[in-house]
Amino acid sequence: MSHIVRSWAIALSAVLVALLLAAAWRSGAREAAPTGPIVLAAASMHDALEDAADVWAVRGHPRPVLSFAASSALARQIEAGAPADIFVSADEDWMDVLERADLLRRDTRAVLATNRLVIVASAGSGVSLTPNPGFPLAEALGAGRLAVAETETVPAGRYARAALVRLGVWDDVADRLAPAENVRAALQLVARGAAPLGIAYATDAASEPAVRIAGTFPPGSHSPIRYPVALLKGGTNAEAEAFQRFLLSDEGAAIFARHGFGPAG
Structure with missing residues (x-):
């Protein structure tokens, strides 16, 4: 190997070592950086x-x-x-x-x-409901389903079920639910048009421009959120x-x- 080739090889090796050391330092710095709770x-x-x-x-x-x-x-x-x-x-x-x-x-x-519990509809919907005993939720659904978080374990779903039972309309819609893994997922079913109505928290409804609040459940219809x-x-x-x-x-x-x-x- 000529002197020039050896010199180039040594220089290239030095550059590679420097790059590896720099990468290792950056990795170590990332690992050492404090993290939040x-x-x-x-x-x-x-x-x-x-x-x-x-x-x-x-x-x-x-x-x-x-x-x-x-x-x-x-x-x-x-x-x-x-x-x-x-x-x-x-x-x-x-x-x-x-x-x-x-x-x-x-x-x-x-x-x-x-928080508060509300009924949501798509932003372009004209549906308006007053959740009181016997209110016409099933009729408002038409042929669609009611988007709601899972009603056995998820808090939003449990609040929803409690309110519908208290208002005497649970049996009207119990077999017409579109269950979701959490309240945000239920909200998205309405936002995407997969369900005409849903039950969510007021804060979630306010955060999603594709939906509007079609009714608010009275506080006494469910336990405080x-x-x-x-x-x-x-x-x-x-x-x-x-x-x-x-x-x-x-x-x-x-x-x-x-x-x-x-x-x-």
Whole structure:
């Protein structure tokens, strides 16, 4: 090998080594970067918690890692040992399940926000309903189905079923449901035109321009819709407690209010 070829080979090797070292350094830096608390939250909390996480990150904190699904699915994941620092449920029942299983940190449970239950229709629909005893829900559906979150375990579905039973119209529509895995999925069935009507939270309806509120259930037709939040015993993130305090602060309450949630009280 000539002197020139050897020189080129040495130079190329040096460049490759430098590139590999730089890549390794970047990878190590990413691995060493602090991460925010893992938050498992009800699907209906998506937009509000994304905003809260953005505000928290702008202040120099590691951005929380957010995961959204039905409260029932998240509670089961936590019971199965899924790593998480904070749980936000769409009802008290699933938080009760974790508390009975001794999976919550003592004295960290609190109510974060409240919500309302509504009937949604497509934005171009002229349907308007007043949910009172015996109201004509089945007639309003026509030949279509009622989009609703799964009624046995998902909080939004359970609130919906309770309200329809209380108002005496459950039997009229029980075999005409279009079940969904969570409330956001039910909302999308209406938004896409797959169902003429659905039942969702008021906050979800407000976030989707393809739907409109066709009726609001009276508060006495179902149990109060409260969102409890708690720290989890299995959590390890040092910022979890501070982020929960932020969510429960006046500033946090203002974020939830902007998204249509009611006050915790």
